[in-house]
Amino acid sequence: MIELQNVTKRYGSLVANDCVNLQIWRGELLTLLGPSGCGKTTALRCITGHQRPDEGRVFIDGQDVTDVPTYRRELGMVFQNFALFPHMTVYQNVEFPLMIRSLAREKRREMVRDALRLIRMEGLEGRYPRQLSGGQQQRVGLARALVYRPKVLLLDEPLSNLDAKLREEMRFEIRELVSQLRMTAVYVTHDQSEALALSDRVAIMNAGRLQQVGTPREIYEQPANLFIAGFIGLSDFFEGQVVAVEGDRAQVAVRGLELAVPARAGMSSGQPVTLFIRPNDVVLMDESADAAENAFQGRVDKVTYLGDIVDYRVLLANDLELRVQTDGRKLYSPGSSIQVCLPAERCHVLAQ
């Protein structure tokens, strides 16, 4: 549905988008995720037409729109700071795109009513944006973007200006709306939990480059590189060296301790690698429990009780510090000796 082909955009010496190739399928919600300054907003603005790529082309619904101005691209957009027209009422704001397209007044009224019903703001048509709360303003922004059923809906960090609780509610609403209307949507955010919760697919960007595109599960469980592993979720990282490769298993030495990990193509003995494991994949066992694969002696250093999870800092024999999170059914106290098990399947290997 949307395609960015080799899109490159520079601001002076800064390369905001570096040869970005991205395809967004019809009917999916794809999120552009990344830290501030990674280029996700620039990519979005190339799609909307507010930026012109220095190189590359932009396609919407099969058509090359690189030279088409914004107001002819048939898009809908929701802004971070709402961008409602301050001199118009809610009704007039939502009606605006229809008025521009010269639809008949009756038709306009019907469509505006529908849109307001979708976002559950009937009865507030006469209010001005300054009389509305942040959440209400954002919903009006949504209605305005959807009222004429655009081909694509674009959302530029729409929830950043709302407080935490509201953000979660709106997340569901947006997801529901987009599914219900079977829209193609591109969502931009720096909040990874938002991205994972909302999207069909996630495209991670860093420093102007596309790092990985995949479903939330793929991104979380099989990050393609160190940056993504560190950006998504929590990770414990280890540097090590491959000792031996045997079939589907490899032995990696990390500061004296040997771990068995799944072997990856191209691994060879002596190769330096980076391992990581998610803190909630690490298993803590009593000192006396039976030995298991990748189980090591350790000592609990710090315990933080967070209610639904318990966060531990654990020290292994080789002075390796691990962050571990468990569900709290069994509590270990600081200073106690335990066994720390890193199940091989949950260890991820990244080439250096």
Next chain:
Amino acid sequence: MMWDTLRRYVRGLWNGRFILAYTLLVSLSLFIITPFLLILVKSLGKEWFGYRWLPPKVTLDWYKWAFEIARVPEVMKNTLIIAALAILMSTTIGICSGWAFGRRHLPGKEALMSIVLLPRMIPPITYALGVAQIFYALKLVDTHFGVALAHVSICAPFAILVLSSTFQSLDDRVLEAAGVCGASPVRTFFHVTLPMIMPGILSSMIFTFSTSYNELTLTLMTYGPDTITLPVRTYLAVGLGYWEVTSAMSVILVIPSFLILILIQRRVAPEKLLGGFKGL
């Protein structure tokens, strides 16, 4: 012992601070408004030679005099024509410069702003003589256009100040949103940009009107028999010494200013008016 009484006195004062505050405020208001009240009363009084609070007789003679002999309607017409011309020119200048200041990146913007405000800071008398000389040479004296042009020198700075602020606060994202909604740049301008800057333009027009309407110094330098404005006429009357007629003309002169004041204070909190000068 004395400290005790002093302390008790101060505390009494402090406890009564409510009353004290209101006393101060009311006295101040009286201080400000009584001159006008007295002018009003004077303009309606007959055979009043002081030593009494109010005149013994009430009359409209002075207003009649003002209308018929001092020819106030004609003078008012001059004043308004000149003000209209000044508004037109100043607002145009203000829009152009304001757009440039507010939306384009300019080096040394602050310094430029101070320079723009210079004609307002330095009293007009310093360059009024030069203006008079130039206008004599260009034969602009005693023309409506000429006097209006002289007014522009002190009206335009404020117009520029207000409109720069207006354009600066124009949210780009709202304009982008209009584009996304399908409005071409032209339609965006008429449906979105213009309504959003209207309040600023109106504000600038009001200030320009007020400035031009009350202007005396530059007008004295550039006026002639055909372009007598109300302030000039009143000044000439003061010179003649007829306090009552002068009062009547002053009342007429002052009414629009008060109207504008009421208009302004409804829309804008008074302190914000000078907000632009904080940058000094």
Next chain:
Amino acid sequence: MKKWWTKHSTLLVTLLLLLPGFLTFFGLFFYPFVTTVLLSLRPEGQKTGWTLQHYITFVSEPHYREVVVLTFTLAIATTLLSIFLSIPLSLILRRKLRGHRFFRTMILVPLVVPGMIAALGLLLIYGNRGWFNLFLRDVLPFINGPLRINYTVQGLILFYVWLYFPYTCLTTLSALEGLDPGIEEAAEVSGANRWKVLRHIVLPLIMPGVLAGSVLTFMASFGAFSIPLIAGGNFRPLAVEVYKQIEIFIPGRWSMGSAMAVMMGLMQVLFLSVYMRFFRTERIQ
């Protein structure tokens, strides 16, 4: 050619937009000012020849020195009085008592009204037979005799304050309202009583605002024209003196008047730049 145009079009449009402003500034302010300067360097009534005579006269003759002293006295006194009036006024007004909007509007009155009308009204009120002296006679009879206010320096200062204190008051009020209330609360928690908070926290913080406004008041009172013209009597500050040069004397002494106007302008620019330098360094602290 077209490429150059598209690349530089924004810049050209910006310059075009600034053109009217520039023209206005140069044509209606700068050029006249230069003309005034040139005029001041010519011998009286002649179109050729240069002379510094007028400036020398201005600096040496005691009459003109008195004028300058008078102007400064008036301006400084007005500014100080305005500050002393504005600070308590603003402190009261910021509490938003009942009817505060009315009082705030009152403060605007001197700004929108032509100075001449104000002068007229003030003369009427404070004349020997005006309401003020009537008030003294009837309500406060222990004060002796009608107070002479009109046509004295003190009276003139009073009139100046009437007209120009709003500049100081509005910026002070604005500064006060821009204060973060958390700061005062923090001071109170630290043990300071209201008076100490005022002295050590509030006043220093609003000083920039107060000063900004008082600069306006000073500049305005230094250049005051319509009020002293009508109500100054024998006291003629600079602006009026300049005007008199071309009105009283026949033929008008344009050159002398110009010289005085130039000196006046210079003094103001000097004051402004000194103030800016002082103010800027204050701010950096």
